[in-house]
Amino acid sequence: MHDPNMPFSEAEKAGLYRAIHERRDVRSQFLPDPVPPRVLGRLLEAAHHAPSVGFMQPWDFLVIESLEVRRQVHGIFTRENEKGARQFSGERQQHYRSLKLEGILESPLNLCITCDRSRGNGPVLGRTSIVEMDLFSTCLAVQNLWLAARAEGIGVGWVSILDQEELATVLGLPEHVYPLAYLCIGYVSEFLDEPELARKGWRQRLPLAELVHANGWGQEVSDDELRQALEDPCPR
Numbered sequence: 210m211h212d213p214n215m216p217f218s219e220a221e222k223a224g225l226y227r228a229i230h231e232r233r234d235v236r237s238q239f240l241p242d243p244v245p246p247r248v249l250g251r252l253l254e255a256a257h258h259a260p261s262v263g264f265m266q267p268w269d270f271l272v273i274e275s276l277e278v279r280r281q282v283h284g285i286f287t288r289e290n291e292k293g294a295r296q297f298s299g300e301r302q303q304h305y306r307s308l309k310l311e312g313i314l315e316s317p318l319n320l321c322i323t324c325d326r327s328r329g330n331g332p333v334l335g336r337t338s339i340v341e342m343d344l345f346s347t348c349l350a351v352q353n354l355w356l357a358a359r360a361e362g363i364g365v366g367w368v369s370i371l372d373q374e375e376l377a378t379v380l381g382l383p384e385h386v387y388p389l390a391y392l393c394i395g396y397v398s399e400f401l402d403e404p405e406l407a408r409k410g411w412r413q414r415l416p417l418a419e420l421v422h423a424n425g426w427g428q429e430v431s432d433d434e435l436r437q438a439l440e441d442p443c444p445r
């Protein structure tokens with residue numbers, strides 16, 4: 210075990226930022242090659258090292274290899290995606306319908322990360338006032354896995370266009386277990402250098418400088434150096 214107080218080397222820092230900036234939501238570029246069990250083990254280990262409220266660790270990981278289960282989930286997606294499309298009209302709806310928003314059947318592996326809302330059987334330190342903290346904790350497990358996967362050259366796509374109750378039924382989840390993230394996982398032909406939604410003209414990244422406020426909502430940051438840094442946040 211190495212010394213946790215040793216500063217990160219420049220290469221280690223660069224690796225971390227690279228994973229953050231080059232992580233992508235993948236749905237179109239999956240290859241059929243299986244993810245080796247040892248690699249999947251590392252991804253799950255990364256997820257399991259996420260922070261959690263009161264160290265609750267509310268997550269479970271459902272590794273879905275069955276094509277039959279995936280077909281059922283894909284069926285749920287198809288129905289929900291139709292509702293999604295109908296929220297828009299005209300050209301925007303056409304644009305929506307042209308987007309690929311899942312890789313359920315093409316990716317070699319699907320994974321559902323769940324949140325057990327009663328993990329620990331009793332009060333959870335830090336969750337008294339805000340009960341959703343277990344859900345937020347589980348999101349952090351998702352992000353850990355997503356970043357680790359990127360470092361391993363593996364793509365992850367989050368599919369949320371799903372009816373949660375139907376998904377829970379297909380996966381046989383108990384009442385107190387919430388299907389937080391349905392993920393498609395696999396090696397990819399390429400990682401895009403920008404979000405697919407940006408590439409396809411659906412929506413662009415917002416300027417960071419407009420999202421950082423000082424002291425209260427809408428107040429501009431007064432520190433010139435920080436303002437400058439926000440204008441050009443990641444010289445890489």
Ligand SMILES: Cc1cc2c(cc1C)N(C[C@H](O)[C@H](O)[C@H](O)COP(=O)(O)O)c1[nH]c(=O)[nH]c(=O)c1N2
Nearest residue numbers: 232233234236309310311367368369370404405406
């Ligand atoms: C909670 C949540 C839920 C979803 C997503 C993400 C997250 C965080 N995203 C992926 C999303 O579109 C993507 O993250 C952004 O477009 C930014 O792109 P990159 O992730 O940087 O490639 C996503 N993508 C998709 O094609 N179908 C989906 O159902 C969802 N759902």
